[in-house]
Structure formats: C-alpha cells, structure tokens
Amino acid sequence: MKLPGLLAVILFVCTDRRSSGLSHPKPACRYPPSQWCRSLEIAISCNVQKQCMEMNAIRPNQTVPPVSVTLYYESLCPDCRVFITQQLFPTWTMLQDIMAVTLVPYGNAKEIPSANSPFTCQHGEPECIGNMIEACIIHLTGHSAFQIIYCMESATDVLDAAHPCLQLYAPSVSWSSVNSCLKGGLGRQLMHANAAMTRALNPPHTHVPWVTFNGEYTENEEKTMSSLFRLVCQLYKGVKPPACTGAPVRLNRSFC
Structure with a gap:
C-alpha cells in the first residue's frame, strides 16, 4: 500500500x-x-x-484567516451525504490549513412546541435522531468531529455507524456521554441552536446541502457542489498551498 x-x-x-x-x-x-x-x-x-x-505542510505565524465553510445539512439526506463524502471531506483533508469547516445538522427540519418530539424532519424520525446524534458528537469531540461525521455519512447505515465511528476517531469520548446528550436537555439545546442558525440564513435556505463561505451564500452553486476544492483555493487570500494546483472534481449537481 x-x-x-x-x-x-x-x-x-x-x-x-x-x-x-x-x-x-x-x-x-x-x-x-x-x-x-x-x-x-x-x-x-x-x-x-x-x-x-x-513540504509547506505547516505554516507558523499565519496571519491570513482560513476560508470559513459552513454546511447546513440533514443527516439522512442522500445529496448531503454525497456532498460531505465526495466534496467537503476530501477538500478539507487536502486544504485544512486554509479552511475551517462548521457543520450544522438541521436543514429542512421544523421546530414544534411539543415536549415529546420537539422537531420534525424531512426524512422522518430517524433523521431527527441522526441530526441530534451528530450535533452531540460535534459538541463533545471538538477537532475529531468532522472525521466522525464523515465516517457516519459514508456508512451504509448512518445511525448504526455512530458508535463505532466515535470509538475509531475519538476513543476518549464515551458513548454514554453521547447518550446523556441525546436523552438530557443538552441535545435539544444544541438542536435549538442549529435551528436558530438555519432560520437566520440570509437569503433563507431553500434546500440542502446549503453552503456559506465566510458567512455568505454564493449564487454559483455549480462551483460549490462540483468544484469545491478549486473554489476554496480561489477564496483564500494568502499564499496558495501547493495542493491548490490540483484539478477540480466535478459531480452532478443535486439537492434535497
């Protein structure tokens, strides 16, 4: 190998x-x-x-801010899963020195006044559970979160993959802590915060995946969905890393 x-x-x-x-x-x-x-x-x-x-793999005294990429998505949305696994995670793997990724699992969900089930989701109750699991994992695992989310979203069954993916990439974080987040008030607080972030989007999101760069939405979704790597390289204001000379990966544009 x-x-x-x-x-x-x-x-x-x-x-x-x-x-x-x-x-x-x-x-x-x-x-x-x-x-x-x-x-x-x-x-x-x-x-x-x-x-x-x-090899230009580390850059001390870096003063140019990284490109901030925020993904608003749903855990069981097929097109979100494709974007995460085939665009966002590979791009971050190559360009993590110059980009910062924020994941907001919520998407087209709705917040409703109910004590038992305060959210409804586009792909049903399992997606609401998946969204909250991922929100809890993001909160609890810090820098390992993206790897865990990628592991889950690339698996055949997103929910079944949560526990083994957590063990693989954040072995110091117990599954019991994730369960406590899910069953206690923290999970709902995290989802309420994600709901507020999603509702505050300007322009409002009309589908997922929905991506902003440095807090702003770009009308050129073709570049975002099919050539994210090149777009991040273009948006970075500092000296381009050698990886930015690579060719873009083009995928069909699709949304939930």
Whole structure:
C-alpha cells in the first residue's frame, strides 16, 4: 500500500537518518507519523520541522484567516451525504490549513412546541435522531468531529455507524456521554441552536446541502457542489498551498 506523498517523504528522511547514524525523532514524539506535520509544535517535538516546512505542510505565524465553510445539512439526506463524502471531506483533508469547516445538522427540519418530539424532519424520525446524534458528537469531540461525521455519512447505515465511528476517531469520548446528550436537555439545546442558525440564513435556505463561505451564500452553486476544492483555493487570500494546483472534481449537481 502506498503512503501519501508527504508522509512517504518524511518517513524516508527519518529512515535515512537512522541508516546514516543520525538521530531519529526525539523520544518526546508521542504522535503517529500521520500527525507529524499537523502543527508546528508536533513537528518540532518529532524532529521533522524542516521536512514539514519544506513540504509547506505547516505554516507558523499565519496571519491570513482560513476560508470559513459552513454546511447546513440533514443527516439522512442522500445529496448531503454525497456532498460531505465526495466534496467537503476530501477538500478539507487536502486544504485544512486554509479552511475551517462548521457543520450544522438541521436543514429542512421544523421546530414544534411539543415536549415529546420537539422537531420534525424531512426524512422522518430517524433523521431527527441522526441530526441530534451528530450535533452531540460535534459538541463533545471538538477537532475529531468532522472525521466522525464523515465516517457516519459514508456508512451504509448512518445511525448504526455512530458508535463505532466515535470509538475509531475519538476513543476518549464515551458513548454514554453521547447518550446523556441525546436523552438530557443538552441535545435539544444544541438542536435549538442549529435551528436558530438555519432560520437566520440570509437569503433563507431553500434546500440542502446549503453552503456559506465566510458567512455568505454564493449564487454559483455549480462551483460549490462540483468544484469545491478549486473554489476554496480561489477564496483564500494568502499564499496558495501547493495542493491548490490540483484539478477540480466535478459531480452532478443535486439537492434535497
């Protein structure tokens, strides 16, 4: 199995150091190779700062703000799942230094005055449960949340995948804490906040997936839905990372 280019280069350099009698990554490095270039601090502790800098994988003193991409979506919406798995997550994987992703699971749901079931959802009660599970996971897991949501949305059954995806990407977060969020008041509070964010959209959303960039909606949905990678590169105001020379991935435009 081939390693990704950056990781392969770093592993080669470190292996070459060992074979030539030079020092290998410092004992203070407690991170797997896949995370060595995640931040400047990790790169320094793992003694690979030079290699990460040469590959432009880390950028200290970055003053240009990242492109803020906010997705308003539904957990069981087929077109939302396609967008997350084939556009948003791959783009974030390549461009996470220059983009920040916010996920708002709610979409076309409705908030109703009912003690037992305060929300109705486009794809039924299972979607309301899925929305709340994902809202709780986003709240509880922080930086691992997007990976967990991607894992769920790419699975055959989104709800069944929640527990194993959580264990895979955030093993320190217990499923019982997610259950407490779902059954207690926190889950409803999170969904109420998502409902308020969705209702505040200007212009109002007419379908999902609905995407804003730096808080603004773009009329050019063709670019958003089929060429997100290129669009993020275009919107970033700083020095473009090498990944931005890649070609766009084009998909058919569709909505729920």
